[in-house]
Amino acid sequence: MAMPQGAFYVELGRxxxxxxxxxxxxxxxxxxxxxxxxxxSLTNIECGRQPLAVDVFVRLxxxxxxxxxxxxxxxxxxxxERVRSKIGALEPDKQQWVTQIMTPNAxxxxxxx
Amino acid sequence: MTRPRFALARxxxxxxxxxxxxxxxxVAVEDVARIVGAAIxxxxxxxxxSGMAHRDADGHAIIGVNSLHKTNRQRFTIAxxxxxxxxxxxxxFHIDERFPIGFxxxxxxxxxxxxxxxxxxxxxxxxxxxxWLAKDIQQLRLDFESEDALEELAExxxxxxxxxxxxxxxxxxxxxT
Numbered sequence: 062m063a064m065p066q067g068a069f070y071v072e073l074g075r076x077x078x079x080x081x082x083x084x085x086x087x088x089x090x091x092x093x094x095x096x097x098x099x100x101x102s103l104t105n106i107e108c109g110r111q112p113l114a115v116d117v118f119v120r121l122x123x124x125x126x127x128x129x130x131x132x133x134x135x136x137x138x139x140x141x142e143r144v145r146s147k148i149g150a151l152e153p154d155k156q157q158w159v160t161q162i163m164t165p166n167a168x169x170x171x172x173x174x
Numbered sequence: 175m176t177r178p179r180f181a182l183a184r185x186x187x188x189x190x191x192x193x194x195x196x197x198x199x200x201v202a203v204e205d206v207a208r209i210v211g212a213a214i215x216x217x218x219x220x221x222x223x224s225g226m227a228h229r230d231a232d233g234h235a236i237i238g239v240n241s242l243h244k245t246n247r248q249r250f251t252i253a254x255x256x257x258x259x260x261x262x263x264x265x266x267f268h269i270d271e272r273f274p275i276g277f278x279x280x281x282x283x284x285x286x287x288x289x290x291x292x293x294x295x296x297x298x299x300x301x302x303x304x305x306w307l308a309k310d311i312q313q314l315r316l317d318f319e320s321e322d323a324l325e326e327l328a329e330x331x332x333x334x335x336x337x338x339x340x341x342x343x344x345x346x347x348x349x350x351t
Contacts, residue, residue, distance in 0.1 A: 140231040144267040151269065154219075159226060159269065161217045162238030168216045171241055171248055 068143075071109030072134035078107040080125040080132065096120040178291040179261075186260045187299035200332035201301050203252040207237055210259055214252060216241035225251040226269040227258045235259050246334045250297055257296030262289055302331050302341045311347060 093103040105111035212235035226238040328338040342348040
């Protein structure tokens with residue numbers, strides 16, 4: 062099961078890790094034991110390489126002292142960020158062209174050349 | 175991904191044509207784009223840039239085309255970008271800064287990335303399906319010794335002579351260049 066699960070689980074894992082780090086001394090080992098997981102499973106979850114059951118997810122939030130919703134990725138966030146950074150890496154004139162294309166008033170008909 | 179997935183590219187192209195109910199040339203690439211959920215937008219760019227593909231988190235896709243290019247090249251670009259959208263789902267933003275055809279990077283002399291080769295293969299399979307070409311070559315009794323035959327075929331499929339030449343070479347109809 063430890064394989065890439067997509068952007069959603071990467072972001073979820075990032076949030077779980079960030080929440081865990083807020084608790085001093087809460088190691089992966091300790092958190093895993095508290096929710097009934099193997100340490101390796103928690104490592105995989107934090108890396109976005111393993112999906113998890115809903116009951117485990119709710120227990121994780123409880124142990125981390127946060128609402129389950131806080132651990133959930135906001136839909137579209139990470140995609141938009143990745144896209145923004147890719148566009149930002151382009152040369153200025155290309156950035157401008159891409160921005161034109163992505164704005165709704167871009168031309169919808171081909172020019173005849 | 176290390177090797178380009180040629181068979182997958184071909185399969186996806188055949189599926190897209192079937193979904194769009196396209197059975198003869200010229201392939202209406204705009205219709206195929208619509209079928210895969212992509213809106214096409216045209217903007218001019220005076221430089222080395224063919225097109226782009228973007229898919230947002232909700233699955234809506236945009237294909238951008240350099241409107242300064244000739245019609246046949248724009249068609250190939252659209253087909254190439256559709257290829258990225260159906261083959262490379264993990265890629266939410268992609269820009270093609272070079273001429274999308276040709277299997278080698280002319281600037282560095284290095285072979286282009288597998289993703290580009292796959293998108294080119296998809297475009298070739300979409301615009302110039304093997305089955306149709308085979309039939310046309312048989313029925314039209316094309317004589318490839320003459321430039322006219324190539325030109326006629328390229329025109330029929332709405333592709334550049336270069337694209338048709340590469341396609342026929344890779345299918346073994348013309349000698350490899």
